[in-house]
Every structure is written in structure tokens, then in C-alpha cells.
Amino acid sequence: MQLFNPLPAAITQGRQFFYNTHLTSGLGQAACASCHVDGRMDRLAWDLGDPSGEMKEFNQNCQTALPSLTQFACDNFHPMKGPMMTQTFQDIIGNEPFHWRGDRMGLEEFNGAFMSINGDDTQLTTEQMQRFKDFVATITFPPNPFRNLDNSLPETIELKNHYTSGRFSTAGLPLGNGHPINGLRLYNSAVLDNIFQCGSCHTLPTGMAVNGPLKLGALDIIISGEIMPLGPFEANHLGIVSVDGSTQKSIKTPQLRNLYEKVGFEMSRAESLSGFGFLHDGAIDSVSRFLSAPAFSVNSDQEVADLVALMMAFSGSELDNGNIPLGNIPEQSQDTHAGVGKQYTLTQGTQLNSNIDTLVNIASTAKVDLIVNSDDKHSYLYDANQATFISDTNQEINSIALMTLANNDNSFTYTLVPKGLGNRLAFDRDGDTINDTQEIINGSNPIDSSSTQIRPKTGLWYDPDKNGHGIDMQIAGENLFMIWYVYRDDATPVWYLASATYQPNWQADLLEFSWDFNSRTATPTVVGSVNLTFTDATHAQFSWQIGDSSGNESMQRLKISNQITSKQFTGTFYNPQDSGWGLSVYTQGQAIAALVYYYDDSGKSRWSLGSGENAQNVELSMLSFIGNCIDCSDFNNPIGTINGTLNLDFTSDRKTKLSCELRYPQDINSWEINNAELSAISDKFFAAELQ
Numbered sequence: 001m002q003l004f005n006p007l008p009a010a011i012t013q014g015r016q017f018f019y020n021t022h023l024t025s026g027l028g029q030a031a032c033a034s035c036h037v038d039g040r041m042d043r044l045a046w047d048l049g050d051p052s053g054e055m056k057e058f059n060q061n062c063q064t065a066l067p068s069l070t071q072f073a074c075d076n077f078h079p080m081k082g083p084m085m086t087q088t089f090q091d092i093i094g095n096e097p098f099h100w101r102g103d104r105m106g107l108e109e110f111n112g113a114f115m116s117i118n119g120d121d122t123q124l125t126t127e128q129m130q131r132f133k134d135f136v137a138t139i140t141f142p143p144n145p146f147r148n149l150d151n152s153l154p155e156t157i158e159l160k161n162h163y164t165s166g167r168f169s170t171a172g173l174p175l176g177n178g179h180p181i182n183g184l185r186l187y188n189s190a191v192l193d194n195i196f197q198c199g200s201c202h203t204l205p206t207g208m209a210v211n212g213p214l215k216l217g218a219l220d221i222i223i224s225g226e227i228m229p230l231g232p233f234e235a236n237h238l239g240i241v242s243v244d245g246s247t248q249k250s251i252k253t254p255q256l257r258n259l260y261e262k263v264g265f266e267m268s269r270a271e272s273l274s275g276f277g278f279l280h281d282g283a284i285d286s287v288s289r290f291l292s293a294p295a296f297s298v299n300s301d302q303e304v305a306d307l308v309a310l311m312m313a314f315s316g317s318e319l320d321n322g323n324i325p326l327g328n329i330p331e332q333s334q335d336t337h338a339g340v341g342k343q344y345t346l347t348q349g350t351q352l353n354s355n356i357d358t359l360v361n362i363a364s365t366a367k368v369d370l371i372v373n374s375d376d377k378h379s380y381l382y383d384a385n386q387a388t389f390i391s392d393t394n395q396e397i398n399s400i401a402l403m404t405l406a407n408n409d410n411s412f413t414y415t416l417v418p419k420g421l422g423n424r425l426a427f428d429r430d431g432d433t434i435n436d437t438q439e440i441i442n443g444s445n446p447i448d449s450s451s452t453q454i455r456p457k458t459g460l461w462y463d464p465d466k467n468g469h470g471i472d473m474q475i476a477g478e479n480l481f482m483i484w485y486v487y488r489d490d491a492t493p494v495w496y497l498a499s500a501t502y503q504p505n506w507q508a509d510l511l512e513f514s515w516d517f518n519s520r521t522a523t524p525t526v527v528g529s530v531n532l533t534f535t536d537a538t539h540a541q542f543s544w545q546i547g548d549s550s551g552n553e554s555m556q557r558l559k560i561s562n563q564i565t566s567k568q569f570t571g572t573f574y575n576p577q578d579s580g581w582g583l584s585v586y587t588q589g590q591a592i593a594a595l596v597y598y599y600d601d602s603g604k605s606r607w608s609l610g611s612g613e614n615a616q617n618v619e620l621s622m623l624s625f626i627g628n629c630i631d632c633s634d635f636n637n638p639i640g641t642i643n644g645t646l647n648l649d650f651t652s653d654r655k656t657k658l659s660c661e662l663r664y665p666q667d668i669n670s671w672e673i674n675n676a677e678l679s680a681i682s683d684k685f686f687a688a689e690l691q
Helices: 127-137 180-189 289-290 302-310 354-363 400-404 424-425 436-442
Strands: 044-046 084-085 214-216 223-224 341-347 368-374 380-382 388-391 412-418 457-462 470-476 479-489 493-501 503-518 521-536 539-546 549-558 569-576 584-587 593-600 604-615 617-626 639-652 657-661 673-682
Touching: 223 400, 289 302, 341 354, 354 400, 354 412, 354 436, 354 549, 368 424, 380 424, 380 639, 388 400, 412 424, 457 673, 479 521, 479 569, 479 593, 493 521, 503 539, 503 604, 584 657, 593 617, 593 639, 593 657, 593 673, 604 639, 617 657
Parallel strands: none
Antiparallel strands: 044 084, 214 223, 341 412, 368 380, 368 412, 380 388, 457 470, 457 549, 470 479, 479 493, 493 503, 493 604, 503 521, 521 539, 539 549, 569 584, 569 673, 584 593, 593 604, 604 617, 617 639, 639 657, 657 673
16 A cells, blocks of 8 residues: 655655656766755765866856956856855755856756766756756755754854864864854944945845845945846846955855854864865865954954854844845745754643743744644644644643643643644644544545545444344455345344445445355355445444345444454455355454354355454354344344354464364254465455554
């Protein structure tokens, strides 16, 4: 059975072009993800220049191209670009151009890399490229580990593995603690880069420039650049500068949301955790060394530490830009609230728990969803508008009342999840608009969006008001079949079989079988019809017609144990080499019940029932019953008589070896089977609550 995949089509239909080495490379050895690991980076610099390539004319938004000063113009793109650090794929669609230099208009201009770098024979088709692009658009930034749980900037960050540069004190000393809130103030208000604030070029919340002119913050004067219309493939034109002091004259203003993942190269230490650092070529070992450069007007190691702390906590959005004049609206960041994934499990009932209160307060901002799952398979979703929880049965319950329900046998786990996913994760895993709880009641699969109609739970069903007879109900592919074990007008046991394509209002012809001992064949005869109308997975209205007789009963699934079923053998079994008779097995908890459908000396169908302790190898005493005819007005409890033994040796949940010797009370001969190998004709037992 194919399991339900909750991922959107953009991921399932496009990720193969990112991860599949056999699909996208010549020898099956490489894919985009080989270097862009998990959609991020390998922290290496690669020199992928093309000596045979041609110059590419600059066609982007140069924010430093002063008309009277040609030295500040952005240069055309040279094919020998030198070493370049692998960049992340996170949140790049809509933030074009690409590459450190901005020399790629959009993702489509990387199509040639499938041949030139991966060694494939062909590029992606237009349709494949669109699927690839749609997938890349889903790759976003994870929760920032340096933010507070409510996604705010912390007061202090301990800057482990960050060291002084030597500008203000001895190089290589621990940088100590940084204060990101003060770092944000410096970023927005201090003129740290000649005449600019950091946020003039590295706009919040991404750190990239705008598609528009660069403005001198203090005077709101346009320096250079323009708002450019979207290019081919709906590509953006975020700003490029020519004065970053690097080996490349034209550099796209880079985003700053994953700097904490690049920490590790430190030239002041004898050992480093990485061989490359920051900037396009990884040549600057640390953030503190970059920010301590003479080009920046910082005044102390503490100011450097505060700015480093801000860089570590940069992703997550919700940063005030300090009203810096910008040439256009900055792009929003596709990142994740810092609280997402936080869990707390409550194992004792209480009316006061600070951890739960924190999660509820965060969910009250409506920036994330809060779900609760209990051990007894119930779930809850916090409604920020109503300030209460909604249960899987659509009941409201406040936070304090919910906490009191927890105990050692029924713990409650609270989880913050991304905004908009709470309903699916709490109530509707397969997104088919039917709550999981209702699907369990209906018997449909809560992790399969194509499974929406009532699916009866297989096994033995009975009428509580008329015990002693019942139905073995099973599913086989698209069909439901039932074996009705009941009594004739003379009170002797008989079984019938019916089978038809399943639907919640199911009907089928009713067959009775007779047996020829010489040929060992069974002959079916249509004797009537049956109808089952299911109200849920364990209840149905059963009606029948045989000749001139008819009747109906309210049937429900038999429950013989409340314990967990460790050995599940429920099903209907037969011998493919000797068909016409069979076996029903029903297991619940530590109990097992079995019915053998066989024939008496005259070839009439009979059944015998036994029960015992559930095990892989069982021996059961079997009983034959006399009981009430199906349309008798008076009802008396059936009377059972031991009529033999049954041995079952399950080699799997779908196969068993059977030996039995059953003698119908009036018979001379026994129905004797020795070591027959039986296979399940029914589907494997399915329980919606276990999915």
C-alpha cells in the first residue's frame, strides 16, 4: 500500500531534479544537492570559471554607478570568476539575480549546468525547469536557534567560537557576550560604512538590497540605481554594488540569514572547524574580523560583539528597520518562527505550568499554531481568536481544563507548528477535510486522502440481542464478502456466503454450498440476498431475504478484549488446492476465536466455533451449536456441544497450517484435515486508529 504523502505537489514533482543523481548527471554521480546539501551549502569554495567563455554584458541594477565617476560603475561579467563559496537555495526565487555577482538572471540560466557540471546529456525541458523552480521556491530558512522562543531578539548571546580581531585588543581573545538588540540599533542608526548605515544596502529582513535606487540614509538622497521591471521568467533585479573592496568589482548585496551556519574558520586559533569563511570566496575567516575592518566605524570589541550577535540571530524576520529611507519596498523573508518545533509533554494533571503558559502565549500571537496530542489518540488545536482549544470532536476546552486531563497513563504533548499547518497536523493528516477522529469512527484511512467513505472493520460481527450467530466480514481488494453463520429452520447450523463490490450501502446474492466428497468440490446455489447499511466502521443494519422469509438485525463488531493485540491473525483463510471450505480467525488482545466452515456426511454446510488464548500455535476445542432459526419469533440461547479439535500453526499473519477432526453430532464420519496449508483470501487486517 502506498502511504499518504502530505508534501505539496511542488515538492513531490520537482525535488527529483535537485536530488536524483541518476536523472540529472551523466554517470549517476552528481546532483544539485551534492554541493547544495539539503538545499543549503557545503561550506566550500569552487573555482568554476570557464576559460573558453565570453564576457557577459552587465544588465542588472547597479546601485553605485555614479554618472561622473566611472570607477564606481559595475563591470561586465568575466567568465573567469575565481573561487566562489557555494550559496544556499533557501528563499532565492523572487530574489534574483543569482550568483555572488548577480550574473544569472534566474534559475533558468543554470540549466546548462546539468550538462557542464553534472555531465548530463541534456538540459531540463521547459516543463521540467518549471517543476524544478516550483520546488526550489519551497526551500525556506528554519527556526533561528539564537532567537527567543517567541521569535524576539534575546538580550544576550554567548558568542562561542567568536574571537577578537586585534583592532581594539589582542587578537584571538574570546569575544564574550553580544547584545543583538544594541546590534540592531547600530545596524540601523549608526553610520558604520562611510556615509551609509548597514541597513541602507543590506535591507531588513533579508539583508539583500532592494530593486530600486540606493539612498543616502541621513539625507534621503538617491545615490544610484533604479526600479527595474521584472525580467524574463519574472526575474527580480535586486541591487548590485561595485565598491565592496573584494576581488570582484560587481557583487550582489548578499543576504545575511545563514551566517551562523558558516562560523568555524578562525585564523587566530591553531585549529578551525572549517576551511572557508565569509564573503564570496570565503577568504575572511570570521564575522568579527569582517566587522572590525577599518572600513567600518565601530568603536570597540563590544560593538563588534553586538553586531556579531545580531548576525547570528538575523533570520526570523520581525526586525525594525529604524525607518531607513529605501529606494523600494524590501523583499520579505521566507523563514520560520523560532518557536516552531518546541514541544512540552505533560504527564500529571495541573492547573499551573509555566512551560505550557509560554507556548499558549506564543500561539496567542497567531504567528504559529499550537497543537496537543494525547496518548488516548485525541488531539486539540489552539484557537487564538477565541483564546481556547478546540478538540477533535469540535468541543471547546480552556487551557487550564485541558491541563487537568493529563495523567501517567494519558500524557499530553504540546507542539508549536508553522502557521496554517495546525488543522492538518491536529485533526486532518491527509487533508481530505474529514477529521481523523471521524475517519477512525468511519474506518477510513486518516493518512490516505483517497480513503473517505466508511470502511467496516473486519472480523466477527453479531447482534447483541441475539447472540449465538453472526457474520465474518472481510475486505478483499474492492470487494466486501461475508460468511453468515446461523441456523436452519430445524435449529442445525448452516453458513452462507455473499460477495460484491464494497459500498456503504452494500447488497449481494446469498449463496449456500453443498459438498461432493468424491470430487471434493463445492457447488453454490443462490438462495436469497443480503443488504448491509453501515453507519460507521463497527455498526451496520443487516437485512436478508431467503425464499419467502426475510428479516433484519442491528449488527456490530464483536469485542472480546480491551488489550493490545500483539499477534494479529484476523482474516478468512482457505486452501487453494482444496477450496470450498475454510476458516475464519478473529484475534483481539490475548484472545483468539476461530470458525471452521465444513460439511456433514450428507454434504450440507456446517460450522464449528472455538476460542482460546491468542498465540502463533494454538489448539482449540470446537463446539457445534443448535440454535434459533433466523426468522423465529422466540429466542433462546444456543446450546453448544464439543465436536472436535482444531490446531493452527501460523507461519505468518497471512498463512497457517491447519489440522482438525470435526464430527457433526449425527454423523458417522469426521471432517478430517491434516496439516493443510491455508492462505488468507481477505486483505490484511486494517485498523484506522493504528495508522
